[in-house]
Amino acid sequence: MPGSVWHYRAVNSEGVVVTGERTAADEAQVLAFLRQKKMMALEVRPASKMGLNSTGSSWFSVLRKARFRQSEIADFTRKLATMLGAGLDLDRALKFLGETAPSDKIRTLITGLRDRVRDGASFADSLENAGGVFSRLYVGLVRAGEAGGALYDALERLADLLERERKLTTTIQSAMIYPTVLLVASTGSVALLLTHVLPQFVPLFEENGVALPVMTRIVIAAGDLLTHWGAVILLMIIAAVLGARTLLKRPEIRLRVDYALLKGPIIGTLLRNVMAAQLTRTLGTLLHNGVPLVGALRIVGGVVGNRAGAQALVKATSAVREGGSLALSLEKDALYPQEMTHFLRVGEETAQLASIALRAADVHEEAVRVTVQRLLAVLVPAITIIMGLVVAAIVSALLLAMLSLNDLAH
Structure with missing residues (x-):
């Protein structure tokens, strides 16, 4: 049976991503060719959509x-x-x-x-x-483990890496549950006061022709706005959120937003520590399994979620490939924590980059946990106080109007 043309992307022994085409009967032959050339496959797919799918098997196409x-x-x-x-x-x-x-x-x-x-x-x-x-990271670590006869060690490190990543993500997500529920419940309570409780008093004020205080008129106007235009306002908010998500899919806008977030005073500190933990944990694990530094950095670039941080890592990878220092290159962009770059510099100077990177990951994961706890300790009272003040303002507006009625009666 004549072979078909396959397109491939792979990382060569120097850590450079190369692309090309190869005529072969199936995907396995292309993978064998890449292994023979000492290249790690990133993607293999038919050059024509009429060929086989990129899995090479209908069995695994179900998994997609x-x-x-x-x-x-x-x-x-x-x-x-x-x-x-x-x-x-x-x-x-x-x-x-x-x-x-x-x-x-x-x-x-x-x-x-x-x-x-x-x-x-x-x-x-x-x-x-x-x-x-x-992921590419998973496959690369297993391939390195198989090549070195240490598949068990590679899987152990992979399991540790995945569990720590999950713990890091869970720490942030779990911490945001309570503030989110509190904010939604408080907002709902305020909306209920403005749209259902307050309107019951308005006819009483109108029948007596009392001159309402400015604060009361503002609160009543807010209630009328929510009652008559609440659905429209909600749709506008949803449209704004969807529009923002669409804009963030554009690389140039996402890059600017990610950069601005990293420079923020509180969220920026948290994101920089998360980014540093992802980089150092993944880099240390890859290096421990025998993956060359340049190849490891290219894989790490796909792990770092922040576009600005990933771009800085691409520059650092180019510098390392040309013989430069990873730590010094990352310091120039000033997007990663200075503590992380100091750790990496020590690792480079002592030829213990793998172990030092893993120690740095421990430090930054703990920093994330502490930052999240502090943020939570500030956020929950802040939401409670702000919503309490809003409710107090609504109640005060009603009381002022009632006092005006009482003055009119006397």
């Missing part, structure tokens, strides 16, 4: 439609590392995990991986062709 949570991937990784550490070979470990999978989609994933491995594919290639379920 499934959504896998980070916790599910971390749990699978930890269990697989435990099985390998207990002395099981990869085939038996995958068989056991497939039989005890907590859901059908996990079972489908593991069964497909095991079938690929039994057909002769490497575990890294099987992961890479699993419909995009596993």
Whole structure:
């Protein structure tokens, strides 16, 4: 059967991303060609849409439609590392995990991986062709572990990395639940006062022809606005949010917004520490598994969520490839915490960049936790006080009007 043309993106031994095309019967031949050239595949897909899909298998194309949570991937990784550490070979470990999978989609994933491995594919290639379920970082670490005969160690470090990332994300999300609920409940209470409670007093004021205080007139006007235009205002807010999300999809706007956020006084400190924790944890893990520095930095660029931080990392990668210092390059942009760049400089000077980067990650993850706690300690009382003042203003406006009625009666 004549071969088809395949397009590929890969990282060569110097850490440079290269693209090209290769005529081959299937995706496996393209991957074998890239391994022979000592390149790590990032993407392999048919040059024509009439060819096979990028997974090379209809089995794994099903996985593209499934959504896998980070916790599910971390749990699978930890269990697989435990099985390998207990002395099981990869085939038996995958068989056991497939039989005890907590859901059908996990079972489908593991069964497909095991079938690929039994057909002769490497575990890294099987992961890479699993419909995009596993990230470049994940595949790269496993490939390095397989090449060095240390798959168990690679999976252990991967599990640690995924669990720490999940913990970091959960810390921020959990901390914002209470302030969000408090804000929504308080806003709802104020809206209820303005649209349902206050209007019941308005006819009383109008019947007696009392001259209402300025504060009362303002509150009544606000209630009328919400009553008659509340739905329109809500739709405008929703439209504004959707419009902002659409604008943020434009790279140049997202870059400016991310840069401005990093320079903020409180949120900026939190985001810089989150970014530093992501960079150092991922970089240290990759280096510990034998991934070259330039290649590791390119993978890390896809982990850092802030566009401005990722752009600074791209500049630093170019500087390192030309023989420069990673720490000095990051210091020039002044987007990452100075403490992180000092850690990296020490790591470069002592040739212990991997271990120092992991220690820096511990420091910045703790800094994130402390910052979130402090932010929460300020945010909750602030919301309570502000909403309390708003409610007090509404009640005061009513009392002033009632006093005016009383004066009129006398």
